Structure formats: C-alpha cells, structure tokens
Amino acid sequence: MSRPTHVPVTTVTTSPRDTKALDAPWPFTGRADELELVRRSVAAGRSGLVVTGPAGAGKTRLVTEAVRGADCARAAGTPETRDIPFAAFAHLLPETVTLHRAVHLLSGVRLLLVDDAHLLDDSSAALLHQLAVHGRVRLLVVATDGAPAPDAVSRLWSGELLPRLALAPLPREDTAELLTAGADTALEPLTVDRLHRLGRGDLRLLRELLTAVRQEGLLVPVPGTDQRAWRGPVPVTRAVRERTARVLDRVRTEERETLDRLAFAEPLPLDPDLDALDLRTLEDLEAEGLVTVDGDGATRLAHPLHGPVLRAAAGRLRARRLARTADRTGPALEAE
Structure with a gap:
C-alpha cells in the first residue's frame, strides 16, 4: 500500500428531524488571547498543543474555532470504546493495523485534532504519543482536568512533547x-x-x-x-x-440527611456537642468530593448548585423541619 499524503476530514450528517431537535449553538465569546495562541500553535512549522481544563469549560469549542476552515483530520475518545484497539482512529485506518503501520499511515496528515483524549483506548493513546514523538503531524489535543487518562496521553505535556494550555474559567x-x-x-x-x-x-x-x-x-x-x-x-x-444526581439520589439515608442539613444551614461547624453532623458520614461525603471542610472546621457543600437544588427538591414538611430559624438559614439562602 502506498503511503497516503492526505487523510480526508470526516463529517457527520444529521437528518432534518435531528437538526430541529438540536438547539442552535451559542456564539463563541471571549478567549481572544487563547484563540490566537491555539492558532499560532498549529501553524506551519509548529508541533501543536494540548488544551486542558475542567469539564464544560469550552475546550472543544475553542479548538473548533481555531481550526475553522483548516484542512484538519479529527478523532475523539469515548467511554464506550476504551477497550477497542485504535477505536478513536478507526475512520482513518484500515481494519487491521499495527502501531508501527498506524504511525506510518497518519504521518501524512497535516493537522490532527484529538478531542477527549483522556478517553482514548490504550492503542489510540500510544499512537497519539508516537505521532508526537515523531513530530511529523501537527497535533491539537484536548483533555479534561481531573479525569483519569492513559499514561501515554498525560506524558504529552508532562514529558514536554507538546506545550500545554490550561484553560481557565470564562471571566x-x-x-x-x-x-x-x-x-x-x-x-x-x-x-x-x-x-x-x-x-x-x-x-x-x-x-x-x-x-x-x-x-x-x-x-x-x-x-x-x-x-x-x-x-x-x-x-x-x-x-x-441529571447534573445533580450525585446528591439527589443518595442511597444511604444518613448521607442525604447530612446533605440536606448543609443545604439549609451551611456552613455548619464540626462540633460533636451540637450533634448536627455525623463525622463518619461527613468523611465519606468529603472523600467523594461532595463536601468541603475549611481550617476552622466550617463544613459546606462542595458545589454551589447542590444547595439550591437540594432545597428546591425538599418537600414542604422536610424543608420546614430543616429551616428552623432565620439566623441559621440566612447564609445558605442569601443568594435566593
């Protein structure tokens, strides 16, 4: 097989019915400096860039804007295909391929965008790493902070194969x-x-x-x-x-009770004499990242959305029991 010099961009089409079901995208807003940085990083003669940031921070939208109109091949990791070798690159490679052959076949690609790289299968991660090592393909890689990633992916920036842009929240x-x-x-x-x-x-x-x-x-x-x-x-x-299922759908009654107490009266002190919070339950919730405890022992829900949602979901009698006095519920309710 001759070595390809170009891999066509793969497009996804939707039916008119699907199109009507999709909301129109919001306009790209802000991040002018980051957009220019990404564009410079994938210009001719550059090796590429890794863009990381929290889930939902706009990483994919940023890189999509940066490569708009460019000749760009795309791949993406998904949770469902993490056990399938080379799944992310299946549309760019033959059905059966070795790592060496895959590197050879993709070396003619000018620009490769890999989204959700933290979800890549191990073979795809190794392929991406080798493409970075060889340096023949400009790579634009997107990964989510805090999510488990294959070592071959995290070494792209920790091993300084590619520069990294850590995307901050939108101002x-x-x-x-x-x-x-x-x-x-x-x-x-x-x-x-x-x-x-x-x-x-x-x-x-x-x-x-x-x-x-x-x-x-x-x-x-x-x-x-x-x-x-x-x-x-x-x-x-x-x-x-769905976004708050981790707090709304607690199976253990004592965990939901603790979360509800915090929702109506956070911050609460870690004071055994007050018998307001069970320490063992708090330890479990803290380990899951659902509550935080500061240096003074003040305990709060970890995400600002969880309190309002727990209060809104509480029945009238439950809310009446938990919202005992205005001085205790004031701080938790001041935003509403």
Whole structure:
C-alpha cells in the first residue's frame, strides 16, 4: 500500500428531524488571547498543543474555532470504546493495523485534532504519543482536568512533547455577554452573578441552567429597563436533576440527611456537642468530593448548585423541619 499524503476530514450528517431537535449553538465569546495562541500553535512549522481544563469549560469549542476552515483530520475518545484497539482512529485506518503501520499511515496528515483524549483506548493513546514523538503531524489535543487518562496521553505535556494550555474559567464579563446572547435579552447583574456562580465555569451547565429558568418562565422584566431578572429557587428540570444526581439520589439515608442539613444551614461547624453532623458520614461525603471542610472546621457543600437544588427538591414538611430559624438559614439562602 502506498503511503497516503492526505487523510480526508470526516463529517457527520444529521437528518432534518435531528437538526430541529438540536438547539442552535451559542456564539463563541471571549478567549481572544487563547484563540490566537491555539492558532499560532498549529501553524506551519509548529508541533501543536494540548488544551486542558475542567469539564464544560469550552475546550472543544475553542479548538473548533481555531481550526475553522483548516484542512484538519479529527478523532475523539469515548467511554464506550476504551477497550477497542485504535477505536478513536478507526475512520482513518484500515481494519487491521499495527502501531508501527498506524504511525506510518497518519504521518501524512497535516493537522490532527484529538478531542477527549483522556478517553482514548490504550492503542489510540500510544499512537497519539508516537505521532508526537515523531513530530511529523501537527497535533491539537484536548483533555479534561481531573479525569483519569492513559499514561501515554498525560506524558504529552508532562514529558514536554507538546506545550500545554490550561484553560481557565470564562471571566464574569464574558459570561454576561454569553448569557445575553443565550437568553436573547439583557439580564440584570444579580442574575448574571448568580448564574455565573452556580455554573462555576461549566458552560454546558450554564446553558442548562438558563434553559431551565427560561422554560419555567422565571425570567421577569425589571421595571424601567430592558433587562430581565431571576429570583427564587432553582428549577429542578430533567437536565438539572441529571447534573445533580450525585446528591439527589443518595442511597444511604444518613448521607442525604447530612446533605440536606448543609443545604439549609451551611456552613455548619464540626462540633460533636451540637450533634448536627455525623463525622463518619461527613468523611465519606468529603472523600467523594461532595463536601468541603475549611481550617476552622466550617463544613459546606462542595458545589454551589447542590444547595439550591437540594432545597428546591425538599418537600414542604422536610424543608420546614430543616429551616428552623432565620439566623441559621440566612447564609445558605442569601443568594435566593
């Protein structure tokens, strides 16, 4: 077989019915410096770049904008194919192939974008690593911070084969611009602040929250302005429930009780005499990353969305029992 000099870009098509089911994407907003950096990193004569960041931070959108209009082959890792050799590159390689042959076949690619590289199968990860070692292909690699990744992927930046861009959360000002475009109307500052805080840099979650608020008709006009505001509880839509299933669907009663206590009265002290929190249960929840304890022993829910969702999901009697006095629930409820 002759060595290919070009691998065609693979496109995905959808039916008209599927297209109608998809929401229009939000406009690319902010990150001008990062966009320019990515474009420079994949220019001719450069080896490429690894872009990392938290889930939902906009990594894929950034690199997609950076390569728009470029001759670019694409691959992506998925949880379902982590045990299938070369699954991520199946559309670019023959059915049966060795690592050496795969490196040879892809060496003619000018630019290769690999999304969700932390989900690559071991063979695909090894292939990606070898392409970086050989340096003939410009690589643009995307991986999620904190997610387990094959050693061959993490060594791309830890071994200094490729430079790394650690993507920071979108600043509040850019979040405001994005929300205005997504809501198709101006939002007043307190609403922007609240959505920005609850989203915690996760742009997918931010979109799901704004969609939930709009679907429930909770954006109300601000008198004398063209802005809209959101007050009251977080609507627990299907998307929001799926995002918070780790706290809403606790099997152990004592864990859910502890989370609910914190939701209505955080921060709570670690004081055995108060008998407010069970320390063993707290240890388990802290190990799962659901609660945090500071140096003074103040205990809080780890994610700002969990408290509002737990309060919204509580029944009236349960909420009445947990929300005993205003002085105890004030700090937890001040955002609402």
